[in-house]
Amino acid sequence: xxxxxxxxxxxxxxxxxxxxxxxxxxxxxxxxxxxGSFVALVGHNGSGKSTLAKLLNGLLTPTSGRVxxxxxxxxxxxxxxxxxxxxxxxxxxxxxQMIATNVEDDIAFGPENLGVPRxxxxxxxxxxxxxxxxxxxxxxxxxxxxxxxxxxxxxxxVLAIKPRVMVLDESTAMLDPKGRDEVMAxxxxxxxxxxxxxxxxxxxxxxxxxxxxxxxxxxxxxMLDGKPADVFKEYKLLTKIKxxxxxxxxxxxxxxxxxxxxDPTITDEEALVDSLCRLL
Amino acid sequence: xxxxxxxxxxxxSAHTPFERxxxxxxxxxxxxxxxxGIIGHTGSGKSTFIMHLNGxxxxxxGEIDVFDIKLVPDKKNKSDLxxxxxxxxxxxxxxxxQLxxxxxxxxxAFGPKNMGLDDEEVKxxxxxxxxxxxxxxxxxxxxAPFELSGGQxxxxxxxxxxxxxPKVLILDEPTAGLDPYGxxxxxxxxxxxxxxCSPTVIVISHDVDEITRFAxxxxxxxxxxxMFDLPMNELFRHADELHAVGLEVPKAVRIAQKLRERGxxxxxxxxxxxxxHAIVTAYNKKHMDEPVKTDVSFSAFDFxxxxxxxxxxxxxxxx
Numbered sequence: 304x305x306x307x308x309x310x311x312x313x314x315x316x317x318x319x320x321x322x323x324x325x326x327x328x329x330x331x332x333x334x335x336x337x338x339g340s341f342v343a344l345v346g347h348n349g350s351g352k353s354t355l356a357k358l359l360n361g362l363l364t365p366t367s368g369r370v371x372x373x374x375x376x377x378x379x380x381x382x383x384x385x386x387x388x389x390x391x392x393x394x395x396x397x398x399x400q401m402i403a404t405n406v407e408d409d410i411a412f413g414p415e416n417l418g419v420p421r422x423x424x425x426x427x428x429x430x431x432x433x434x435x436x437x438x439x440x441x442x443x444x445x446x447x448x449x450x451x452x453x454x455x456x457x458x459x460x461v462l463a464i465k466p467r468v469m470v471l472d473e474s475t476a477m478l479d480p481k482g483r484d485e486v487m488a489x490x491x492x493x494x495x496x497x498x499x500x501x502x503x504x505x506x507x508x509x510x511x512x513x514x515x516x517x518x519x520x521x522x523x524x525x526m527l528d529g530k531p532a533d534v535f536k537e538y539k540l541l542t543k544i545k546x547x548x549x550x551x552x553x554x555x556x557x558x559x560x561x562x563x564x565x566d567p568t569i570t571d572e573e574a575l576v577d578s579l580c581r582l583l
Numbered sequence: 584x585x586x587x588x589x590x591x592x593x594x595x596s597a598h599t600p601f602e603r604x605x606x607x608x609x610x611x612x613x614x615x616x617x618x619x620g621i622i623g624h625t626g627s628g629k630s631t632f633i634m635h636l637n638g639x640x641x642x643x644x645g646e647i648d649v650f651d652i653k654l655v656p657d658k659k660n661k662s663d664l665x666x667x668x669x670x671x672x673x674x675x676x677x678x679x680x681q682l683x684x685x686x687x688x689x690x691x692a693f694g695p696k697n698m699g700l701d702d703e704e705v706k707x708x709x710x711x712x713x714x715x716x717x718x719x720x721x722x723x724x725x726x727a728p729f730e731l732s733g734g735q736x737x738x739x740x741x742x743x744x745x746x747x748x749p750k751v752l753i754l755d756e757p758t759a760g761l762d763p764y765g766x767x768x769x770x771x772x773x774x775x776x777x778x779x780c781s782p783t784v785i786v787i788s789h790d791v792d793e794i795t796r797f798a799x800x801x802x803x804x805x806x807x808x809x810m811f812d813l814p815m816n817e818l819f820r821h822a823d824e825l826h827a828v829g830l831e832v833p834k835a836v837r838i839a840q841k842l843r844e845r846g847x848x849x850x851x852x853x854x855x856x857x858x859x860h861a862i863v864t865a866y867n868k869k870h871m872d873e874p875v876k877t878d879v880s881f882s883a884f885d886f887x888x889x890x891x892x893x894x895x896x897x898x899x900x901x902x
Contacts, residue, residue, distance in 0.1 A: 347762040348733045395760070447601070449625045476760040479625050479789040481829055506762045542883045545764035550792070550834055553883060554855065561863055562875035572834075576841045583847050583865045 307371075308468050308500045309336040309359055309390070314368035315523075316354055328354040330523035331368070336468070336502060341494045343511035343531065344504045346520030347545040352504050355520065356472045359502065360390035373467070388417060391461035395473040397453035401445040406437070406456060409445055413464040424463075431459040434497070435489050451482025455489055462493070468500040469493065475505060487513070508535075508549045512570055519546065536568045551575050584650045586613040586636065586751070586783075591645035593631055593807075605631040607807040609645075615750075618777060619785045620794035620815075623804030624829040629787050632804065633753050636785075637671035638664045650750060669698055672749030672781065676756045678740035679733065687713070687731075687739050688724040694747040705746075712746035713739075715780060716772060734765035738772065745780055752781035756788060767884045770796055791833045795854035803830065816851045855881040 314332045317325040328351045336342055336359075346352040357363040358370050361377035370377040372386045394400055403409035410431055414424045432438045435455040440448070445456055454474055461469060471490065475483045487510060493499040503514065511517050517534045519527040521544040527534045535541070538548045538556050547553060551572050559567040563582060569575050593606040605628045613619055623629045634640045635647060638654065647654040652667050675681065684690035691709045700708070713720045716738040723731070728739050737757075744752070757773065758766040774797055777784045788794045794801065801818050803811040805828045811818055819825075819836045826832075832840075835858035839849050849861035859879040867874040 347764055451625075473760070480831060481624060506760075508763070545762065545884070547763035547883045550855070553881060554838075554859065557859055557879050557881060558862060558875075561877075561879050562873075563863070563866055572838065572841075576838065576845070579842060579862065580845050580847060583842070583862070583869060 306338040307335040308338045308340075308373065309502075310369075310371040311335070311358070312369045312371070314358060314365045314370055316351075316358060316363060316366050318354075327366075327523050329358065329365075332523070332525055333368075334518070334525060334528065336500060338467070338500055339494075339498045341491070341501045341513070341515045342503070343514035343517045344502060344520065345506070345508065345511055345517065345546060350520040350544075351523040352520045353472055354523075356392070356470050356502070356504050359468070359470050360392055361386045362392070384417070388464050389466055390468045390470060391464055391466035392470045392472065393454070393457050393461055393474045395476050397450060397457050397474075397477070400457045400460065401453065404444055404446075406432070406443050406445060407441050409456065410460045410463045413460055417464065427463045427465065428459075431462040434462055434493065435459045436485075449482060450478045451485040454478060454482065454486050458486070458489060458493075466499075468502065470502045470504070472504050473506065474503075475507065475510065483507070483510075508547055508552075512549055519544075532568065532570050535570060538567065584615040584750075585648070586611075586650065587648045588612070588632075588635075589646045591632075591635060591642065591647065593628075593635070593640060593643050595631075605807055606635075609807070609809055611802065611809055611812065613751075613783065613785065615650075616782050617784075618797055618799045619783075620798030620801045621785060621787045621804065622789070622791060622794060622801060622830060623810075624789075627804040627828075628807040629804040630755060633673070633755065633785065633787060636751070636753060637673050638667045639673070665698075669747055670749060671751045671753060672744040672747055674741055674744050674752070674754040674757060676759055678744075679728075679736035682728040682736060682740055682743075685727055686725050687718075687728055690728055690739060691742045691746050694743050698747060708746045708748065709742075712742040715745055715776065716742045717768070718742070734761055734768060737761070737765070737769065741772070741776075745776065749781050751783040751785065752776060753785045754787070757786060758788070758790070758793060764884055766793075767882055773797065791831060792835070792855065795833045795835065796856070803828075815853050819853060 311332050311334050314329055315327055316329040317327050320326060344352050358365060361383050364378045372389050375382045375385050377386050401409055402412055407428055410428045411424050414427055432441055435458050437455055445453055475486055478486060490501055494501045505511060512531050514531055517531040518525055519534060527537055535548045535552050538552065541548055549570055552570050555565050555569040555575055556567040558565045565578050588609055588611045591606055591609045595603045595605055609632060621629045636649060642654050642656045644656055649667055650670055652663055682690050688709055691712055692705050695705045695708050710720050718738055728736055758769050761769065773784065795815060798815055801813060801815050802809055811821065819832045822832045833853060835852050835855045839852040839858060842849060849865060852858045852861050859881060863875055863877050863879055
């Protein structure tokens, strides 16, 4: 069993409401994120997944329970910098994360704040830009870029802090298909080559397919947790909690339910084509 | 009635280092009753184009005629613009960011009020619009828009446009950022709005699979020009050309092509629903003794298709 990057112990979180009544956005969640794994986290709007993401790097601290990042409790104010430099976060809207008027400055912002020496900052900026494939844009201005480019830039900004875990909170939601592919390619590569632990929160079930592990949130709780192909076998349950399965699986499910001898748990397009060739 | 666009050009930041020619001689005719999809990758000019249709961008050159309201460069005519905005309703990307009033009712009333309608008419329209987008008027009217879930907020924002009863409804990436269920709700809502409110609908989307669900005609923008303007079933025969400009064909077209390569011909398939129907039909032809169900539909979620409740009860999926 490899080391745990992040551990959640019976974590609950409630947002304060006007009426004084508390509603738990996250309700008694316990789980461990293994070092080096690629975890996808899905749930419908309001299922608590974004709240969970913010708990992972101490942007929110649990109302009850503990979140440990490499053994450090995120509720410990004195150690919050350790937590934030271990867990980097990329948000949904890249425009909200750009702070400088040129790319280099923007990426240098994180390490500068951590007091990293100048020479090292330059090295990190170069490295981060190369990792996201944007070296040629180093002097460009972020505001004129495409969504995919901006989001890769945001990832580079997080990389420059050299975190061990990267949390992507619906970071592909605002992008066009091309931008989405660009960002996912970069994230997968970081996971493979840099052994970066990735927690990817998404609405796109097709993106979740590529993960090592898929966690499904519903009503503030973990409802399903396993290999994506296994989780998608629960397609009935997923539909009930307002989620879907990948497109190919949905086709297979529909045909199986109509009465055809198709495996409803197919996730691969070629496999679907194969079984159709057999039947038609 | 038609929208006729002739030789429209548009240049951003002219005479500066950031000058960009966003529209290069666009010609297009949109007919009343069209369900038009517009696709094109980021920066292709599609958003710039639709902003011209309700006068958000001043025409730099060319001419536009929207249901007999004529727009030409350098013409200042406030009453025309006012009429235009009442004729063409525009739902921007992430429209919920534009909600600003402290109650849903006031927010939806903003548009019709600005049109100078009397209070009674405004109230009537607000009530109808909120119902049309599938929310319960009595339940939501006094609530702050910010208390609602993401999908509900978006529907309130759409209600604000619908309340102006535009003849043409334009939606820019209407499902962006929503979860699968919220997406389905908005998609069935659009179909319903076309039937019951705005007979001409134009939708911009990155998602070709989504556009095949409803459009009868697709316009492809590339590099500021109209690259294709075709009925949907014809467009995707140009897969290679689309691919060259960074656009994918719908999944159903791709799967049908793979089957074709292996000797199974399903005919004209564009949407995932087409694909499913073609598959079960082909299956039943071969297995006449044991036919399967033919009323298949791709959607995971069931909504009342003819105007019943597009959404579920109030209070769903709030945080």
